[in-house]
Amino acid sequence: MAYFDAASTAPLHPVARQALSASLDEGWADPSRLYREGRRARLLLDAAREAAAEAVGCRPDELVFTPSGTRAVHSGIAGALAGRRRSGRHLIVSAVEHSSVLHSAEAFETDGGSVTRVPVSRAGAVSVESYESALRADTALACLQSANHEVGTEQPVAAVAEVCRAAGVPLLVDAAQSLGWGPVEGDWSLLAASAHKWGGPSGVGLLVVRKGVRFAVQGPADERESGRAAGFENLPAIVAAAASLRAVRAEADREAVRLRQLTERIRARVPELVPDVEVVGDPERRLPGIVTFSCLYVDGETLLHELDREGFSVSSGSSCTSSTLTPSHVLKAMGVLSEGNVRVSLPLGTSAEDVERFLDVLPGAVAGVREKLGAPTPETAVRNDVLVVNALGKLCPIPVIELAKVIGDVPVGGAVRVLSDDEAARLDIPAWCEMRGQEYVGEEPAERGAAYVVRRAS
Amino acid sequence: MAYFDAASTAPLHPVARQALSASLDEGWADPSRLYREGRRARLLLDAAREAAAEAVGCRPDELVFTPSGTRAVHSGIAGALAGRRRSGRHLIVSAVEHSSVLHSAEAFETDGGSVTRVPVSRAGAVSVESYESALRADTALACLQSANHEVGTEQPVAAVAEVCRAAGVPLLVDAAQSLGWGPVEGDWSLLAASAHKWGGPSGVGLLVVRKGVRFAVQGPADERESGRAAGFENLPAIVAAAASLRAVRAEADREAVRLRQLTERIRARVPELVPDVEVVGDPERRLPGIVTFSCLYVDGETLLHELDREGFSVSSGSSCTSSTLTPSHVLKAMGVLSEGNVRVSLPLGTSAEDVERFLDVLPGAVAGVREKLGAPTPETAVRNDVLVVNALGKLCPIPVIELAKVIGDVPVGGAVRVLSDDEAARLDIPAWCEMRGQEYVGEEPAERGAAYVVRRAS
Structure with missing residues (x-):
């Protein structure tokens, strides 16, 4: 643990x-x-x-x-x-x-x-x-x-x-x-x-x-x-x-060096081990013990449960965790992906073995959550010019998952309109576009929630 | 201790x-x-x-x-x-x-x-x-x-x-x-x-x-x-x-009976052992562990030090204790003597031996403080019709001590004017009169502080 x-x-x-x-x-x-x-x-x-x-x-x-x-x-x-x-x-x-x-x-x-x-x-x-x-x-x-x-x-x-x-x-x-x-x-x-x-x-x-x-x-x-x-x-x-x-304070200098190496390793390895991850926060000017990343197509709360079962206690700024239904104001202000967010903050004395074990466990945990949610795999197909995805009443990360599933169904240059009343979509759909190289056209008013328009760029 | x-x-x-x-x-x-x-x-x-x-x-x-x-x-x-x-x-x-x-x-x-x-x-x-x-x-x-x-x-x-x-x-x-x-x-x-x-x-x-x-x-x-x-x-x-x-709570009933007996003993013995004491608070409707009394002609802070030297930790609502220069608002609202005030509040498990030792030590401690302050002994003398005591700049319990020293100097029916700018005098001079059976005539304005007029009744 x-x-x-x-x-x-x-x-x-x-x-x-x-x-x-x-x-x-x-x-x-x-x-x-x-x-x-x-x-x-x-x-x-x-x-x-x-x-x-x-x-x-x-x-x-x-x-x-x-x-x-x-x-x-x-x-x-x-x-x-x-x-x-x-x-x-x-x-x-x-x-x-x-x-x-x-x-x-x-x-x-x-x-x-x-x-x-x-x-x-x-x-x-x-x-x-x-x-x-x-x-x-x-x-x-x-x-x-x-x-x-x-x-x-x-x-x-x-x-x-x-x-x-x-x-x-x-x-x-x-x-x-x-x-x-x-x-x-x-x-x-x-x-x-x-x-x-x-x-x-x-x-x-x-x-x-x-x-x-x-x-x-x-x-x-x-x-x-x-x-x-x-x-x-x-x-x-x-x-x-x-x-x-x-x-x-007497241990601070030594521990700062040690923990910084451990979080540096997490920062470097997580994107290699887990597809569709964004590591957030300043890579240099940062505290020694904190590293934070967000995983596309992942429900933060479910991921926390999976990691807890594997013996790791971490927290999340995702919208889908515990009592809160809005994403962390910090991630929002930074304009980064909030879904599947994980904050790892290491206490003094954390061992390198525990960090390695975390890196061993993480990819499987993320993949498991994605599988449960039906997140897209590389294959998608077929044609349509403007496609409407109705994600009303569905919470983070479902709207983004629905979008990702159909983006391949429109031709390059075609658009997808995602209808969503989940506040997190406002943050996560543009962030997904940036990560995926798709064009985020903007938000339009809708009868319920809002319509987020994405144009397929590639 | x-x-x-x-x-x-x-x-x-x-x-x-x-x-x-x-x-x-x-x-x-x-x-x-x-x-x-x-x-x-x-x-x-x-x-x-x-x-x-x-x-x-x-x-x-x-x-x-x-x-x-x-x-x-x-x-x-x-x-x-x-x-x-x-x-x-x-x-x-x-x-x-x-x-x-x-x-x-x-x-x-x-x-x-x-x-x-x-x-x-x-x-x-x-x-x-x-x-x-x-x-x-x-x-x-x-x-x-x-x-x-x-x-x-x-x-x-x-x-x-x-x-x-x-x-x-x-x-x-x-x-x-x-x-x-x-x-x-x-x-x-x-x-x-x-x-x-x-x-x-x-x-x-x-x-x-x-x-x-x-x-x-x-x-x-x-x-x-x-x-x-x-x-x-x-x-x-x-x-x-x-x-x-x-x-x-599991001990409360038993301890309430025991502590009430101990405080009852203090309530009864203190006035027998120490002259010029007023035990304050309701004798019946009261908490089991608290008993409070005030000693005329005594500086509360000095008394606390004496008791501390003897191994007893008690507190005081007197004006002359620690950081405060005004008497306790509680004693003031009750209209009782505030000088030489001692609150004894017994923790659960207090032994009868400790209480007896306190009763052994208290009379000597009070007498010692009174002696240092030059408090009056029963003998006083001589005649004068109206007598002014200038206690300006002197703090509790000095004004009352000065009054007590001279009350015998005026004939029965004669008056003493005590000039004082100590806030505690307003409470303690009337309280002294009540304890001593002297007549408190009232307070009159004075150039500095106030003049408290006392008529010798006996």
Whole structure:
């Protein structure tokens, strides 16, 4: 059994476990009390804050512990926006931020603020220029992740921080995916992170607000964590978070090299082993442990089940997985294929053997799913001038499979109209055309859903 | 060493520790994922929810886990107020609620809402009639604690829930102090609680919203915990919280009898052993483990240090403790003496020997503090008609000590004017008069602070 979903949550680091266990004995009391148990708890809390601040590269009094990374993002964005309310009510985010950032942006819009969502390249990266041109006189805050959680692409944070700084706008960095690997470079103003992403326990986030950044805590507060994170401190977990961050950093350089070789191998081998695959994300500027690819004519959820049966735990940004019926906003913003999407994110210590076994198993798993769905094989036939495929009521990846089955039935130059009311088709039909060298003519209105017109080019 | 501050936070119950340790192995993954580690985490989360719901007496789908009791209160009040915004913008709370409730009320006032703070008796209890008469046509929500955290007085929650229900107003119960002892009776609508108060780990609160209660989550949300508590679930701690609630309940009846005997003994012995003491809180309708008293002419912080040196960890609602310079809002609302305040809150399993040792040590500790402060001894003398005591710039308990030193210097019928700019004097001088059988004439404006006039009655 191999757990390849570290980007969702990393297995607990042994150091986190030890520290948690020790601080359950020493750090259960209220650190604001003056008796011995309280003083002991306060010492542990102070030491954890210093260790975390050192790893982040900030002053201890700039860092507070929150109950989660999500809470750090929500509080950080709300506080920074409120602190700069007089400057204006405009927020900049990238289109590929974590949902906690996008939810904050939506709440801000509901409250009357305006939001610019900066697009990304096909590799998932923003450009410094697009942040620069999104800055306005009334911009209160800009947010940018250090690296993307679905495809691993690193963002140009230091350069974006520089243009923000020049404009007098604070930059909040969501460092959830990268903080275990190293500090975030550049002159950012706020930073959020989450301990369970680096091997710490759940229940701990970090929020850093640099001295001099205007910040107004929103909602009811109390005296804990400088008034920035209300509620009794989750002290044993905080101690474990700080200790494991230090431990993970000590291994980071060595593990980065090792995991990068393993993901490099997956990036190279998957397209050789599996037909009709698109590996997504930046091939160079990326996190060491994440590799993401999409398989044409595959239902992501079924593929995940097949891989799970073979002992591999991975996740998917496909539209057809678990609770969600829309494809990942990240893949959508990148304009890449979303069907049959698989994200492999390797935890520290992943063995080369497990990766090889994954590469052994994957082709059969994909072929099995395709066979079940009746995906096209190279042979198709016959003639017709305009062909209508009615895929209404059918979900990803069926519309694309239907299209692929009939494209050979029209002559070169002829067209296929695919009727579909599945939101994923809007993304996946053009992506299929690009992969297949067919011409995507465009989308036309239809009585139900939309008609996607494809012209046979070859 | 004896830890007598369970009302701040209870030592971790052995069952919580075991459950936490086991679920670090089994429950670290993301419960929303479909692979085996995720499914295992989901099973643990579902089981914890069912166990907690059973202990509360609600349906599992009415209960969500939050990162703390404070967060449960903040989210519960904000959500209930927003859900009933059309009914009106009036909130009722008692004057002795936990700060998390009062902070929520203040935030609501800042946002334009109106708040009624229901007063309490000298024993710390609200009356049903005062809640009934506080209800208005535009009341959106009422809040009442199940029992007070500083003095242990139980509130008439079931009867208040009934009058609220009759008026169509939901009642939110802060059950933080009582949930370990048993379910909250009555037809309440929302309930909040905190695991570390019953011996569970920190980092877990409960928020229960009964079916049919209008509720609108405020701020950015995500798909976790029915959209009512954003952020990655703190699963190992949640499992430990539910397991320890069950374990604590199994011991509750037996421990309630035992701890009640111990606190009964403290209530009876302290006034016999220590002169000038006021035991506060309801002598009958109270939590088993809490007893609170105030010592005249004593600086609470110094007394806490003395007791800590003797090996006892207790807390204080005095104005002169730790970070706060105002006396506890609870003691203030009760109108009882706040100086030299000590709260003893016994954890499960407290031994009778530790309590006896505390009773042995207390008289000497109080006498030591009084001696240091130059508190009056029975002998005082001499004559003067109106006497002005200038205690400006002096903090609790000095103004009362100065008053006590000179009251014998005026004849019966004569008056003392105490000039003080310490906020605690407003509470403590009348309380001293009541304890001493002297007449408190009232407060008069003064150039700085206020003048408190006391007439010698005996």
